[in-house]
Amino acid sequence: MGKRxxxxxxALAGAIYLLVVVYWVxxxxxxxxxxxxxxxxxxxxAYKAHFSETGNLVPFKTIxxxxxxxxxxxxxxxxxxAVNIFGNIFVFTPFGVVLPVVFEKQRRFWVFLLTxxxxxxxxxxxxxxxxxxxxxxxxxxLNVLGGMIGYAGVKLVMRNEK
Numbered sequence: 345m346g347k348r349x350x351x352x353x354x355a356l357a358g359a360i361y362l363l364v365v366v367y368w369v370x371x372x373x374x375x376x377x378x379x380x381x382x383x384x385x386x387x388x389x390a391y392k393a394h395f396s397e398t399g400n401l402v403p404f405k406t407i408x409x410x411x412x413x414x415x416x417x418x419x420x421x422x423x424x425x426a427v428n429i430f431g432n433i434f435v436f437t438p439f440g441v442v443l444p445v446v447f448e449k450q451r452r453f454w455v456f457l458l459t460x461x462x463x464x465x466x467x468x469x470x471x472x473x474x475x476x477x478x479x480x481x482x483x484x485x486l487n488v489l490g491g492m493i494g495y496a497g498v499k500l501v502m503r504n505e506k
Contacts, residue, residue, distance in 0.1 A: 351446050358442035365435060369467055370476055390475060398478040406482040432486035433493070436464065440494020444502075451502070453495075460491040 400406050410428050413420030443450040443459065450456045464487040471477035 354442050354445045358439070358446060361438050361442070366467075368435070370470060370474060386475070391472065394475045395472060395479065398480075399472065400478070400480040400482060403481050403485060406480050407486070429486065432483055433490040436460070436487040436490035437494040439463070440491040440496070441498050442494075443491075444495060444498045451499070456495055457488070457492070460488050460495075464488055464491075 407429065410420055410425050414422070414425040439460065440456075443456060450459060461484065464484050467487075468479045468481075468484055472479040
């Protein structure tokens with residue numbers, strides 16, 4: 345199979361996965377998302393209330409809460425811990441694979457890191473703007489880490505193919 349076909353397959357898979365991720369992080373009720381149902385009550389007070397109830401701007405605060413709750417206090421279930429820590433990491437790992445395979449510029453570390461961070465930040469901002477999910481700086485940290493894991497894997501494979 346030629347490089348062009350591989351790129352096309354990765355681009356198609358990446359586009360489908362992007363749609364799935366957008367659904368998961370903005371609309372999936374199974375993850376506590378409310379979709380667009382809260383938009384009927386949009387006001388500055390609604391945004392303030394949503395962020396004060398669900399948001400976090402303190403790096404590692406939520407991560408620490410989950411680690412402490414699971415390992416020390418035993419108040420967090422293994423499912424909640426896995427979904428919130430490993431789920432946030434690995435949900436963006438495929439983007440770390442797809443972007444450098446499909447787009448040559450994304451093979452440069454800083455370009456990829458900026459793209460990944462910008463994309464994840466936009467998702468978190470949408471969670472606030474649409475009043476769904478939990479806008480959290482720790483999600484950005486974990487999501488970008490996941491993208492970097494995928495990126496590192498692709499770079500390793502590319503280096504070994506030379």
